[in-house]
Amino acid sequence: MTSLQTSARPAARGRGRQEAELRQALGSRRPLAPTATLGGALAAAGPLVVCMAVAVVGWFLTDAGGHGTPSGALRVGALGWLSAHGSGVSVQGVRLTAVPLGLTLLCAWSTWRIGHRVGESISGHGPDADRIKDGERDWTVPIAGGLFTLGYAVVGVLVTSLASTATTAPSGSHVVLWSVVLSAGIGLPALARGSGRAAIWVPTLPATLRDGALLVRAILRTWLLLALVALVASLVLDFSTAANIVSQLHADTGDTVLLGALSLLVLPNATLFSSGYLLGPGFTVGTGTLVTPTAVVLGPLPLFPILAALPDAGPTPGWTPWLMGTPVLVAFAASAWAHRARPARAWDQAAIRGCGAGLVAGLVLGLVTGLAGGAVGPGRMADVGPFAFDVFVHAVTAFGIGGLLGALATTWWQRRGGDLARAGLGRLRRS
Template sequence: MSTLVDRPAGAPQPPRTTPADLLPLLTASVRAVLTLLVPIAVLTLVAWLGAVRSTSSLAAVVRVGADGGLLGHGAPVAVIGGTLAVAPLGVTLLALASAVRAVRTWVRDQAAAERGVPFWPGTAVFAGGYGVLALLVALVTRSGVAAAGPLHALLGGLAVGAAGFALGARSHRPALPERVPAVVAAALRPAAACVAALLALGALTVAVALVHGRDDVFLLHRSLDPGWLGGTLLALAQSLLLPSLAVWAVAWLAGPGFAVGTATSVAPGGTVLATLPAVPVLGALPPQGPTPTATWLVVVLPVLVGAGAAALRRPRAGEPTGLRHRLAVAGLTGVLAGAAVALLAAVVSGPLGSGRMSELGPDPLLTGLAVAGEVAAGGVLALLLLRTWVARRGTRVPADLPAGLDAPAGGLLGRSRRPGRGTAGPGGGAGGAEPPGAGS
């Protein structure tokens, strides 16, 4: 009632978001799925046309492209003689980019119509539509040769759709509920920064390995004799694997390493390999045998990432600034970062057929635990060293403070000033004491 009384007479009432405004999100989900699958299908069709000896039908070629897209959503594909479960994260990133673009188009349409963007209902509608479409693709493309897991396709579609909506409508994302503990809310952003920094280090490690082992990579490529068209398509297919290899490199930097087949290991302590599949990018793997002891220094990098996240984090408004709270945030940052890396490791590991290739990628549990411990240790160590440095250095007050201003009550980590450490006050007394007779 008060709203009706307070509103000026004749003022237009802003339009409200109705369920009909959410229906275009279903169309957006269809557009996002097609934007991903159509280019993949075209590339597989080009490869089929360029393969002179291929006896596959056009329908089989389309199914191969669809299975590749579903594999990027984390859905394992059962084939004759084994299962393919190593997700090419390049396809996942393309799917995420397609979803973000579709959501942004809907957000612009809502803004043009002066309507709101309901975040959680929009997330449910878009992710639900995307997940159902992924499920339908998995069911339609099943055959006796290859079949993607329907449940995994649904869950992967829901995850990609939800992440795409969250990124596409991030400016309309509501604040965290008040019931979320302060330590959890404070650790979310530094944990995301730690994961991004670790992935960047992993990508840099892959780039260095490719440059260092370029001779072996080119040798494997030439041995396949793919021709110019096949070579181009092979290079494109391997580029979709590079983000997955970056996660493998994170596992290597953290210490546990990864496997490239059963009874194999690629870790800072050494490399144990057997016969590798004919994939040229695998020529960048370290050579067989033990590595120099100094290679273990790479484990310091995740520790430095955690230290940097803890030292550079700025507390939010109203957040406790005590050392105990900051230590708890640093520890939880490591736990969250480790959980995220473990999830990525689970997506990019698994079987790639049968036999020796039934074990590929890093161990999710060991990798997550290693990253969690190293990031948390780095953050805790950085805070303790910073606390010790401030305690020894003391709180220094600038001598050129404007008149009437004094130093802050606490130091960098909340250390209070001790009496007698301040500069002279206006009347020359210690600690800024007011001289006698100043008020007269």
């Protein structure tokens, strides 16, 4: 009896292993076309449902259902989702074109997560890793990416047609364009990573390109984090002004919660405003206004709590112009740290990597900054946002110089340390 039980256990374990492998194989070979198309639709529908649910909750919190209808609240949520895709919207004849980048980031996160899951589900299609390394073409990810984009864009078109009215007039073409950009820029890499193709393709790229991309990411992450810290610090130092704004609005608990949610939606926009300020060009909060480290000219402002972070109008303190040196320091530190972890083989390689990564980081920051502004109200509030082109010029210059100096300084230090170590070893041998 004991021998029968002993022999049965390995057999049971073998059957369990085979069943697990079978489930994994079936899970990674789901039909490519419907899986990718449905994944794109779900990536778009997830944030849409969240926006509509939050709109209904906000309607009950602020109005207790006294005015309007649930369908009207759902339409507001759908219009908010469309605005996150650059559609713009008209409210009482006033065109609002600013993009709530907080919602856009939610859509981007949903696209990445769903795209990664779709990639895992279709990873069994196409040639295996050995055949791909041998040069066989693999169209699994491009085809899935196209279908994923199609599913996302179809949802965008349907929402535009159902939620738009003659008075709101969101732009359907902008929604389709943003759908393609999100799906191609975020969904496609997620598909490649989830399917395992990225692990095969990335090592084939030149090491210089990979190291440069990591440095670009380090510069941008460090810089945007610094801009966010500066924004939060300004709000904390002038918190009484924000509280005064809320009190002037006579906001109850529901209204205050809604104001907080709206502030979170535009927090990425405000971070890019802070970035433009630290870089030097600054930004405008209405026609004829200017906020820079060297000059602050303000006019009448809407009652919105996050505007309490604005500096006082008039002459600026003597230390604020020194803030324009922070982008050089950030790029220097990021480049030095990156080259410390991944030393360059030669001086020219270090210089190209550091300066090139700084230039690319400045270009990306300039492009993203262009999305932060737009019309947020009537009259003078139709011109609000950072000066994107000036930010691009300053960022390319500052990040390029900082990245170059950081790379050269770290390379010099590493070579100096190596020379000292070799000199010390030579003295020990002679002694």
